[in-house]
Amino acid sequence: MEEPIVVGLDIGTSKICTLVARIENGANLRILGVGVEPSQGIRKGVVIDINSASQSIARSIEKAERTSGYEINSALVSLAGSHVSSMNSRGVVGISGRVIDQEDVLRALDSAQAVAIPHDREIIHVIQRGFLVDGQDGIRQPVGMHGFRLEVEAHIITASASTTENLRKCVSMAGIEVSQFVLSPLASAEAVLSETERTMGAAVVDLGGGTTDLAIYLNGDVWYTNVINIGSYYITTDIAQGLRLPVDVAEEVKLHHGYAVLDEISEEESFNVVPFSAEESAKVLRRDLVNIIEARAEEILSLVHQEIKRSGVSGLLPAGLILTGGGSQLPGMRKLATQVTGLPARIAKPEKMVGLTDQISSPAFSTSVGLLQWAILMSETYQIGSERPGKGKRSEGERTETFASWFKKLLP
Numbered sequence: 001m002e003e004p005i006v007v008g009l010d011i012g013t014s015k016i017c018t019l020v021a022r023i024e025n026g027a028n029l030r031i032l033g034v035g036v037e038p039s040q041g042i043r044k045g046v047v048i049d050i051n052s053a054s055q056s057i058a059r060s061i062e063k064a065e066r067t068s069g070y071e072i073n074s075a076l077v078s079l080a081g082s083h084v085s086s087m088n089s090r091g092v093v094g095i096s097g098r099v100i101d102q103e104d105v106l107r108a109l110d111s112a113q114a115v116a117i118p119h120d121r122e123i124i125h126v127i128q129r130g131f132l133v134d135g136q137d138g139i140r141q142p143v144g145m146h147g148f149r150l151e152v153e154a155h156i157i158t159a160s161a162s163t164t165e166n167l168r169k170c171v172s173m174a175g176i177e178v179s180q181f182v183l184s185p186l187a188s189a190e191a192v193l194s195e196t197e198r199t200m201g202a203a204v205v206d207l208g209g210g211t212t213d214l215a216i217y218l219n220g221d222v223w224y225t226n227v228i229n230i231g232s233y234y235i236t237t238d239i240a241q242g243l244r245l246p247v248d249v250a251e252e253v254k255l256h257h258g259y260a261v262l263d264e265i266s267e268e269e270s271f272n273v274v275p276f277s278a279e280e281s282a283k284v285l286r287r288d289l290v291n292i293i294e295a296r297a298e299e300i301l302s303l304v305h306q307e308i309k310r311s312g313v314s315g316l317l318p319a320g321l322i323l324t325g326g327g328s329q330l331p332g333m334r335k336l337a338t339q340v341t342g343l344p345a346r347i348a349k350p351e352k353m354v355g356l357t358d359q360i361s362s363p364a365f366s367t368s369v370g371l372l373q374w375a376i377l378m379s380e381t382y383q384i385g386s387e388r389p390g391k392g393k394r395s396e397g398e399r400t401e402t403f404a405s406w407f408k409k410l411l412p
Contacts (some may be wrong), residue, residue, distance in 0.1 A: 006033070007064075007075035008187075008371025009057070009171065013210025014326065015039050015231060017368040018064035019360070021353070022071065029372050031355035033068025035060040044210040044229055045184075047080025047166040054173035061174055069354065074177040076371045077167070079124060079126050079185040080211050083160035088129070089115050092151045092253035094118050099135070100142045105367055112154035121323025122164050124181050125157040140220075140380045155222050157183055184208070185215035185225055188369030192324050192348035192363075193217065202319035203343075204365060205304055207329045209233040212300055216311050224311035232327030235296045242292045243284060244275045258298045258334030261339075297333065301340040308341065320344035326364035 002081060003022050010017040020033035037060035041053030061072055091112030093104060107126075113126055126412075131139040132151040159181070168178050189204040197215045206213040210231045216224040240250035257271050269286035308314045320343040324336060328347050337345040350369035351361055360369060370407075 005070060006372050006375035008078075008368055008375065009075040009176075009372060010078045010184075010187075011053075011057065011167065011170075011268075012039055012078070012080075012208055012367070012370040013044060013231065014208070015078040015364075015412075016042075017360070018057075018060045018072070018075070019368050019372055020064050020068040020070055021355070021372045022044065023376055026282060026306075027376060028060060029041065029353040029355075029369070029376075031353055031357055031360065033066075033070065034356050034359055035063030035067070036067075036359065037063065038207075041170075042198040042210075045079070045227065045230075046083065046163055047170055050166065050170055050173070054170040057170055061176060072176055074179045076180050076182050076375050077171060077178050077288040078184045078187055078367050078371060079158075079164065079167070079181040080162065080208065080213055080227050082161045082211070082227055084124070084183060084227045085157060085159075086157045086225045087097065087115070089113070089154050089156050090151055091154060093378055096146050097148050097151055098146070100145050100147055102143055105131075105152070106372075108152040110148050111154065112152055115156070117158060120160040120161050121158040123156060124159050124183060125155075125186070126163075127157070127222050129153040129155055135212055155225070157225055158342060171394070181256050182371055182374050183213075183215075183225060184211075184227070184367045185213035186222065187374055188213065188216065188324050188355060188366040189215050189322075189370065190373035191292045191350040191366045191370035192322055195220075197319040197322065200282055200319045200363075201313065201317040202322055203304075203308055203317055204322045204324065205328075205337075207300070207323065207325040207333070208233055208367075209326060212304060213332070214304060214307050216313060216317070217311055218316060220264060223313055224307075228300070228307065230300055230303065232300075232325075232330070234300075235293055235330075238292050238296050239289065243289065245273060245274070246276065249273065253289065254293070254330070257286055258293050258330055258349075260294055260330050260336040262287060262294045263316070264289050264332065266291045294314075294328070294336070297330065297336055298340055300327075301337050304337075305341045305411065308343075317343060320346070323347050324348045324363040324366040326362075328363045339401060339408050358360075 008019045016037045016039050018035040021029045040056045041049035089112045091108045093107045130153045131142045133147040188206040199220045201218045204215045206229045211226040215224045236251050239245045265287050272281040274281045334345045
């Protein structure tokens with residue numbers, strides 16, 4: 001049987017990344033194509049210029065097609081932004097005293113979706129968090145059990161319908177279809193979270209350019225998700241304003257001299273930089289730079305801490321914070337995260353992949369690789385994203401049938 005080809009399209013504020021990979025032995029990723037392009041027309045996960053965004057997406061896809069040798073027809077696409085929200089819901093179905101089967105589980109999940117969703121919202125994910133059979137909770141797999149009443153606790157993630165439609169239109173204008181939208185922190189978690197961390201309790205914090213994405217896992221399931229409307233790009237703009245620098249120069253200064261903890265910087269350290277309207281470079285104390293960085297980084301991490309408290313499980317996360325995303329690469333960020341939240345923290349990057357990995361083996365590409373990991377859940381049902389020339393597209397009926405089969409695969 002031919003090994004499936006999967007495609008992930010990560011659309012962020014700072015970059016757009018298209019990855020093409022082959023799934024080997026059912027679980028291993030071999031990266032075949034990489035297309036990274038600066039993001040234009042996207043801000044905080046929202047399309048602000050459809051033409052610019054679609055052109056950036058098209059250039060990223062073209063690079064991935066050129067390096068992989070595959071024609072891309074569809075992809076799993078990341079989704080983030082403050083328009084994303086989540087809720088918890090419970091679905092109940094009757095069993096009539098027989099053995100529970102997979103259809104009963106699907107009926108329970110359908111029942112959990114029967115909540116009042118505003119007409120301008122779209123359901124992106126419905127994720128089971130646990131089952132109850134005749135009032136007995138803590139059940140991970142109800143199929144095969146005998147009972148009269150099946151309940152499911154589900155985590156429902158919704159997004160603005162107009163925002164997702166605009167993003168879908170951008171991708172369509174670039175010549176491909178959206179197989180599925182995947183919430184960015186869920187994709188990142190697939191790439192960086194270990195099974196032990198997922199079970200014990202951990203918070204995945206993806207520090208992106210325009211947003212900071214949070215996903216809390218407990219007992220192996222998603223417990224809470226949210227997107228905070230502030231990211232590491234704010235640190236760059238703060239530096240630009242505080243030191244009176246162009247934004248591109250401020251980004252270089254952040255990358256070469258940045259640090260997140262002021263107490264660890266000596267009074268003597270300095271560097272030279274050319275400010276606005278100056279012909280010669282000026283000396284800048286590194287503590288002045290780090291003072292600007294620490295203030296904004298502390299604000300971002302404080303917002304993360306507030307969201308963790310709001311989730312109600314702040315005392316149940318022994319594995320602590322799993323920091324990823326481009327912003328996590330700022331030196332000192334791990335230490336500052338522990339200081340602000342009181343939780344242990346580690347910096348995580350995607351692993352367990354071979355092939356063209358040099359460019360993407362960093363925390364900045366966790367969401368991109370995580371989309372491919374998410375696609376593995378679907379891969380045994382049908383081949384996603386790339387079809388060889390001459391192969392026909394699936395009909396709507398085939399899509400519905402294969403989606404139903406894939407949805408069953410997501411269940412434990």
